[in-house]
Amino acid sequence: MGPRALTVHIISHNHWDREWIFTSKYTNRWLRPFFDNLFRMLRRHPAYRFVLDGQTLMVEDYLAQLTEGEAKAREEEIKGYVREGRLLVGPYYLQPDWTLPSGEALVRNLLLGHRLAERLGGVMKVGWLLDNFGQIAQAPQIHRGFGIRGVFLWRGVGMDPDELRSEFWWEAPDGSRVLAIYLLNTYRNAMALAQIREIAPERVISQAKLLGGFASTPNVLLMNGYEQDPGPDDVLPIIEEVNRAVGPQPYKCRQSTPVEYLEAIESFKPKLPTLRGYLYSGRYMPVLTGVFSSRVPLKQRNAECQRELERWAEPFAALAWAVGASPTYPQTKLERAWKVLLLNHPHDDICGCHIDDISRDMLERFALARKLAGEVTEESLSSLARLIDTSKGRQRRPRTQTQTQTQAQAGKA
Template sequence: MFKLVEKTTQTPTTVHLITHNHWDREWIFTARYANRWLPTFFDNLFQRLDAEPDYRFVLDGQTLIIEDYLQQLPPDEAAARERDIRRYVRSGQLLVGPAYLQPDWSLVSGEALVRNLLIGGKMARRYGDVMKAGWLLDNFGQIAQAPQICKGFGIEGVFVWRGVEMPPESVKTEFWWEAPDGSRILGIYLLDSYRNAMVLGMTREIALERIAAHSKLLRRFATTPNVLLMNGYEQVPQPDDVLPIVAEANEQLAPEMHVLQSTPPAYLAAVRQYQPDLPVLQGYLYSGRYAPILKGVYSSRSYLNQQNNECQRELERWAEKFNTVAWALGFDYPEERFEQAWKTLLLNHTHDDMCGCCIDPIARDMQDRFAEVSRMARVMSSESLRAITQAIDTSAGGETAVVIFNPSSRPRREVVGISLEIPEAVAQFSICDENGHIIPYQLVSRIGDKTDLYLWTTHVIPAVGYRTYFVIPEHKEPAASPQVTASASERVMENEYLHVKINDDGSLTIREKIHNDVYENLGYFEDGGDAGDTYDYSYPQQ
């Protein structure tokens, strides 16, 4: 993989063996299928922790695995097992958190990443303590703000596999990772993946050979005498029986190597102790040079990304913002409902699901969850907006008041589409602002009392604020609309501002008349096909 630079050293190598699992809740199987393995796994884990007080285990940097497990148990048994988990966590045997689940960091919002760590940290504290180490083992590339987000939660170091790139002659397993805002954390590069020492107990006859070979390889890239072996894999039914192997390794491999079962915080501390001179990697990590980052997933099942964006927008920009405003006015804040909405949405953010490289039944389950989150968010948005409008004095205007809210963090002047209930008997009407100034609008349709129109907010609407408009019945004839001419045979249409022609290939040519600017080949799209899979694009046969 790399050009190995031989170097000799008299300092013994300290081999840190981190025992863990990588729990893909959903991927090539649904959560309903995979979660059936959890009771057996946790029973085996608890037996080992009880039998071996020095045993340490990392629960994949997430707390959802515990939640899924406890939800399958009868209430009394679940309470007893949760007490056991707290005992193991407080003793340092079991490491949980810092996240709720392992997300795709690239396709979800920054707020979603923060909520993932907020909820995961809250749950981990309930179980006893939060593992203060970032666990970015298998997500497909790393965003530039990851150090900034992690540092905000007191996480000073991360373990990362995909996306890292350094020149081959200067690859190191430790580096400083710096975000655009200057936040810097210690990065541990999993040079040969997160499973280089998996199932040692099942391969006992070659376990020492594997430990020695991987340790010698990694020492060549290490900046300190410490090297890291990752003793874990996917949905293994039981934790690896490694303490006897560790003892044997210390007999057979000494004095060149000292092996210990370690933890992520302990490894970070061991590296920091030497204060090594480390390379600095800045910004995002999306290189596929040393590990595939599977960029083809970004166009897989794009409808899932669209639904996710809608849910995030409704929660972040509408429901939470305006429920906060309503709370400031004295209304109750639906904290538990928001947490439930976020937890439901986060279930769709796991790194094998959000990017679409999952099986069809999972994608259908995700759509159901998106629909549920959208419904919850819209209900909470509507409740907050109604509460705010009740506090607005509209007595100075007409009978029908229209309140337009701006969810953005900046002032805006926009054309907005609105639907109103205006009695059918009111044939004509105008719309004015609080000062009586007429506001231009364009009528789209009127069916009975239902009226759809576009309104031009001539005055700026404040950030996270509103403006009130009033519908005024009129008895005069409306002003004539601008003249529009169209010819189906020539495929053209125009008004006083624009001339539009539909070309033979279906594209549009638009000429803006005032400045005589011409825009060609508009609306032209090419579907080139895709003969690949959910991970990779492949050109179809011509």
Template sequence: MKNIHLIANAHLDPVWLWRWQEGCSEALSTFRTAEELTREFEGFVFNHNEAILYEWVKENSIGLFQKLQTAVQEGRWNIMGGWYLQPDCNMPSGESIVRNIERGRRFFQEYFNARPTTAINFDSFGHSRGLVQILTKAGYDSYIVCRPAKNGFPFEEQDFEWVGLEGSKIIVHRSDENYNSVWGQAAKELTEFLPDKEAEEVTLYLWGVGDHGGGPSRKDLQDLKELAKDNSSYNLIHSTPEAYFKERTARPMELPRVADGLNPVAEGCYTSQIRVKQKHRELENELYTAEKMAAAASLQFGRSYPDKELKEAEHALIFSEFHDALPGSGSPFVETDTLRLLDYGLELMSRVKHSAALALASGEERVKEGSSVILFYNPHPFDITGVFTCETGLPKQNWTTDFMYPKVVFDGEEIPAQAEKESSNFNLDWRKKIAVQATLKAGQMNRMDVYFKPLPKRPVFSEIVSSEEYVFDNGEMKVVIDTTTGLLKEYSKNGICYLTKESFQLACYDDTHNPWGLGKKESHSRRNFQLLTSHEAAEYCGLSEKVIPAVRVIEDGDVRTTVEAVFGLHDSKAYIRYQLPKKGSGFDVEIGVNFQEKEKYLKAVLKTPEENESFSGQIMFGREELKKGKETVSQKWIMAKDKNIDKALAVINNGTYGASYTGCELGVTLLRSAGYTSSDFIMGKALQEEQWAPRMEQGERFYRFRIQGGSVEETEQRIDGEAAAFNEEPYGFSYCPPEEGERAAQFITIDNPQVIISAIKRAHNFKGYILRIYESTGKDTEAKIRLLDGRIDQNVFLKGFEVKTYKIDLEESCLTEIGLIEEYQ
């Protein structure tokens, strides 16, 4: 007879329609009841995952926790999945997913001696193809998902082979019955489910009350017992995911093959609650930069490694990645709590970074008479050329009406520099925001001495609206801004056009109130933000006593020109700043939006001269082709490219994930003003109560992008490194060095731009440090890695998209490859 593996579970969201405190309380109740039922019903096995819930039990009911340990030892309770929690499986970086698995793995090994081999993410809204390599290298041989649902696949089978970017493979079970059963209905739902699965030689069935916990009930268990007794067609087995896959793989049959990401699912989740997404990216960037700097300070100067702070920040990051927090499908309370937690992690990392920076500034000469000092630490293994800014104070307060203009000396030579509007509005010429054009050396501190000369007044800039267009040309690139619309009219590099007229149009579309959805099928209306009048521009900028052009130059000098344009739509306002460097072939764009529309989504639309043949984006430890004409999800960059004409346009972001490419329009999705957890369900249409109800993204939101055109090969090879440098910015600060000790040597360099550092940090399971790298382009490659000014100098080989982790062995002066996941020891 056919075996039906009954996998009893209680999907328990730590947060969703409720806050974490209620999730904690429900975990205690669910686990207590489930443990009792495993003793009451012989042969019954309960499955549960997510280490965070077990941590809450351990902290609040040690007696129950000990009962769980006994139940696991006796086989009544199965540790399922083994991750810290079920995250979103598209937006976190590959490194973040590794940390999630590591944190869960160490907990379950330490307290339960358990190491699951089937990973589960029942409720995540799609799954990045980069997961396959992570799962296989973490020791998993199987994976259970519920999304995309059956209609998202071209085959009926629930089991399929999923192929990773670099060729790794894992068997996946798509549970068509989903992960929940209604209380008291498990046997009935099973009876209705099985006829559709008669062709399966063995079947897996998830059941148990979920979302808010609950799990099995006595009625369900009794009903299943009666069903098993009265049935002669199949065996009902209280089981585990591992037992199902053991039987499944022992019955070989050809499986459907999937070599793509398991997307899209709930496309609105790529943008909903954008502040959470932006701050999540910021903490990812700050945590991984702080680890690099702390490792450098420890290895080079013996500075104590801040384990506690880094672990706390890592916990904040992982919790924020929960699949109803990061996707923006939680309540307003969840948004508030997640932002607060991310801010906590960011505060910790600000302290860690500055402490490390002070150590890494050791040995710098004292400040020279009449100057100030700014320092930039480049944490990356490659030199970075571009525009960098830092605020500092004058050597002496300026009590005159003169405006002090900077001259910057770097490595004994004067470099392009300019003063820009500082962050404060204290009307005394004292604080200085300095922008420089420089090349920061890899893996080390870069010192700049700043001198000042007096000017009669702060510089002002010529108006540009007397002509229909403003043309910026630095010899490498040409940018044309239409002064009648405020939009970009042309972006060319070496005479080749990459963007054309009406680029950066802010376009507002009708949207659903549902945070999981995107757009309304019955309406495709689009309303564009329009350039403000001079009076409206002055009012928006807070200049009630002036009239100013809506398009104007706000910064200019030897480093860059910044053009600002201001726009409006109904009660919403926005500004766009085009930051155009005097050297280089790419430029930055800053967008600020004060959004007041409801149930709308907003895109920044870029227009390519022709429809490029393909559209791609960064995913976990790699990249993949994205579907044109659809809303897609990716990480730090997207790219429209065409090999036939050898053109690629890359858009790097610092915290957006949703985008589309339709025809010649590349649309970056900035925000959605949907309702919180709003879903038309059993009781009818949501948000119909006659009272005020909050919508997402009401207020100010800010974005930064880097635009880079080039040949396909050049852009593809360098885009991941450029995106890493844009996101994990060099750490700039003002300081008067004490001239103590020796200067830091170069910490790390890698001579191949295809090879990206994922992490440098202290190891958990041995004394010392690890280095994790990956190949970013999909091509086999070799790279030379130099650590600690050549103390380690070693060539490494990576297959396309391969991730490798190394122990930094200082005794043997070498890198030794180790496993992806640091196990508990």
């Protein structure tokens, strides 16, 4: 029996580190040429699909640089591509570290990401954990809470080499699980194919052969993208060339989306290993756990802001609104505070693995988030205090005999 035929799925994407070796003030300037190139690609190839790194902040940062008229026109164009399933946005607001932010912050990230993605035409219902430094045990549970049944991840997997697979079930402590696609050969194993066109077919087939040995089904995944790419890779002509070059060999190449790849795996109903709990193994790829204690003041400011929002500002704002002490709930101010705080949660930010200028920017954002949350706390407590009726004063208790004798003795003295 000959080798089984493999379907080679190529997912085009761009991993966007908003801050790392450059500040966001610098990297955001790259968004205009990137989106210009992306729009040209989507217009030229009606079948082209692209993943915006699982986040919506890229779109928000891009539109913020345009004039009002330009922003409206480009947003409408983005909505069209999203509705057609050609441009995939969300499910997150941004790409966070999953260890240092609180559970509530991770949920808010997904809530905000879903809201913005729905406004743009639809949410990519797939977890996109490409480069965060290890995985918390509750990640499957959090994703399932948002109706997400599958995730793509890279760092932290530690399966035995003899049992290593590119797909597995990932189970949280509460028993909920997701189908996990392990990017065991990185999220850039098919990057820049069009830049070295003459060897592109050979690269694709070579990677397919390598990954086929770890696949649980006749499907393998190639990731066509890198970090801060100036534009999408012109990969569709290369896919056609690969299919022509393969001939009788057992390979079929296509451009896919994350949802389509999950469906392709699920359709075979493979028997997969189950990994439970947190994933922090550096067996196949460094997890860089040293970042969890680097630039400690940033971690401290983050904890203070989360505590102010989660335990003071929001609970007392809700109470003040519920009992009628405040006529309106301060939704706008609280959402702004959360968004400012979340801007410090990308893995290269809160983990402290960045240049000093970014730390200074982060401290300013922490200060603003704390100020906004503190204002909500103070306003809510003040409104609650005004409901307390102090008009009757404090009733006097009758004096005891000892108190009367003591006062009489003091008068004689």
